């Protein structure tokens with residue numbers, strides 16, 4: 001996706017033109033969605049098969065693009081909308097991919113099911129479902145407050161990662177985690193500002209009661225070690241979190257809140273689970289299937305050139321409209337000028353004729369007087 005010939009471009013354009021079909025409303029973003037089946041290891045997407053499309057308010061009611069896309073597919077296969085997951089194709093060597101112009105919503109004011117939920121539902125009951133969603137822009141907070149879609153899915157868990165580095169800075173500890181793909185993420189863990197060594201890690205953190213994974217971690221937390229270390233806290237609730245086990249080489253599953261620090265994406269650690277053996281790893285992999293880790297994991301990002309090309313297209317279109325307008329104005333202006341010129345010419349002509357008339361009148365009068373004088377003169381003789 002770093003060149004101008006990204007195979008994603010046709011889908012971006014398709015989504016944009018679908019979005020254009022959506023009726024403009026003050027309470028909705030116009031969004032387009034395409035659902036397709038993609039062959040594994042097909043970098044040019046030549047074997048893609050489009051299954052369905054949708055756009056905002058395509059169907060009756062306040063319907064969203066993803067919702068319409070699924071509903072259209074469900075209608076073709078004669079099942080209710082919420083059963084679409086059961087009829088979506090499951091083919092070995094192929095996965096379902098969805099393109100949307102905007103991040104799927106995680107919350108809806110209308111009480112309708114949010115699109116993130118509709119996407120995750122396709123994976124219920126151990127189904128393959130929608131494997132990945134590429135979206136253009138993150139949902140602005142205009143209509144539902146904070147954009148929830150990404151956050152919900154991120155908080156569902158992040159794939160297991162290797163701790164590859166651990167750095168201590170005055171206010172926080174930074175862990176660098178490497179996922180299986182080689183991509184890394186920075187995890188920031190806040191340090192407690194006024195440490196209270198009497199009450200470290202013995203307490204059950206408020207976020208974890210009743211959750212087996214957390215309890216088992218609490219039991220194994222080495223209290224003696226943590227007492228000698230800096231106390232860390234979660235960034236949201238400031239609960240104590242013992243990260244002494246998170247040393248380089250550890251395999252761990254983490255959960256947190258995403259934030260940007262100096263234009264770098266960071267995860268603020270809320271909870272974590274150590275993946276201690278293969279068994280635990282397999283168990284986790286199984287759990288992971290039910291979470292939607294890959295859905296929405298890769299935001300579709302346009303390169304500068306792609307943005308430039310799309311903007312040029314839009315501007316060319318604007319320019320054509322503008323040119324039409326200018327031409328019409330030019331024609332109108334010319335007509336007015338012509339009329340004014342005519343009026344002026346007519347006025348001049350009129351004045352000229354008027355002057356001539358006066359001149360003739362004067363001549364006639366003078367002639368008349370001359371005749372009269374002559375006559376009078378002859379009469380007086």
Ligand code: ZN
Nearest residue numbers: 064104105115
């Ligand atoms: Zn939605």
